[in-house]
Amino acid sequence: MLNHEAPVLQNAHTSTMKLKKRWVDALKTLWAYRASYLFIAPFMACFIIFILIPVLSAIVLSFMYYNALETPRFIGWDNFRYMLSQDLLLIKYALPNTITFALIVGPGGYVCAFLLAWLISILPGIYRKWFTLALYTPSLAGLVAMSIIWTPLLSSDRIGYLNSFLLNAGLISEPVLWVTSKEHLMQSMVLVTLWKSMGIGFLAMLAGILNVNPELYEAGRLDGIRSRLEEIWYITIPSTKPQMLFGAVMAIVGAIQSSGIGSSLSGMNPTPQYAGHMIVSQIDDYGFKRFELGYATALSVVLLLIVYLANKLANKLFGTKEGE
Structure with missing residues (x-):
């Protein structure tokens, strides 16, 4: 033993x-x-x-x-149980609207940022800074641009700039309710958000593209690359992965932060027939109006989890693997 x-x-x-x-x-x-x-x-x-x-x-x-x-x-899981089974505003409006908005604005703004950064990178230096400034400035304007530019442009009466132009051109017979109707509010939100989405992620992509070693393009042409599209796919994108990853993260964050734009455009809270109601709007409703802070926090935790998973996906697509 x-x-x-x-x-x-x-x-x-x-x-x-x-x-x-x-x-x-x-x-x-x-x-x-x-x-x-x-x-x-x-x-x-x-x-x-x-x-x-x-x-x-x-x-x-x-x-x-x-x-x-x-x-x-x-109260245990009661907040999450209510969220999944009884919160009809979340299930019917906030969640579908958030998914639709994020799927259009996130990838759409990201692709636009990369394409515009690439187009600016091939311009002569004297023009490059002015185009960069013109595209980056809207992201700094915020609510000022909303009130000065987009509110009169998308006004739902006959004197709204867009309605007035379309009426005079004979393209419509009566004013379109761009920001006060369920049918057009989401489209207006997407348009405005894409317009102001050229922020710090756009600058990072531009900096990354401008810093790609020109010798790589020369070597690529010797190896058989014959078009700009092939240069982008085989050289530019692999060489700017860190900036692409940063731009993807900023696009995700920007899509979430811009979800309150529906109330700013329409001047109504909640938005008409909840057409622009997002998860962030639901959090504001329960947290700052109903003072049900426990449930509002549960919604925030779920939103944090969604953002985390989206960032993990971006990191998987554009993250640099060990040894690269």
Whole structure:
């Protein structure tokens, strides 16, 4: 009996010693690079205070009933159960509208940003900066551009610029309700969002394309590349993967942030027949009007999960693999 127990005890002792050695080595490594932690401390503090703690708090609060007056009360999965089975506004309007809007604006804005960045990159330098400024400026204008440009342009009466032009051209016989009808509000939202989608992701793609080594294009022509399309596919895109990934992430975030544009265009909240009602609009409704903060937080957690999965997909498509 003792002969059988001896090897077991010896193996356990060896494993314990190896574990202790790993901990000692890890502590020595941490201590050797102690000065570097001073440089990352500000970032880590901001990350923990403004990102990690709020996200963890939101996850905990999503399992609570909280109305901002009473003490939060644990209710388990009730918020998520209500979300999937009883929240008709979410199921019938917010979720389909968000998916439709994101699928058009996200990939559409991303493709437009890349194509425009590539077109600008082949222009002479004297024109390049002015075209870049013209395309980037709308992303900075925000609500100012909304009120000055798009509100009178898409006005639903006869004096709206677009309706007036179409009426004078004989293309329509009566004014079109561009932002106050269920049929046209989503189209107007997509148009305005694409117009203002050339933001920091567009600049990153332009910078990446301009920094591609010209020798790669010369080598590609020697290897048989004969068209611009082949240059883009075999040289430009593989050489700008980091910028493409950054642009994809910014396109996803921009599509989510722009979901409140329906209320800004129509001047109504909720939008006409909920045609522009998004998940973010649902969160605002429950969080800031009904003060059902527990359910609003549960919606935020689901939206965070959707954004995370979309970012993982973007990273899979454009992320640089180890060894590349």
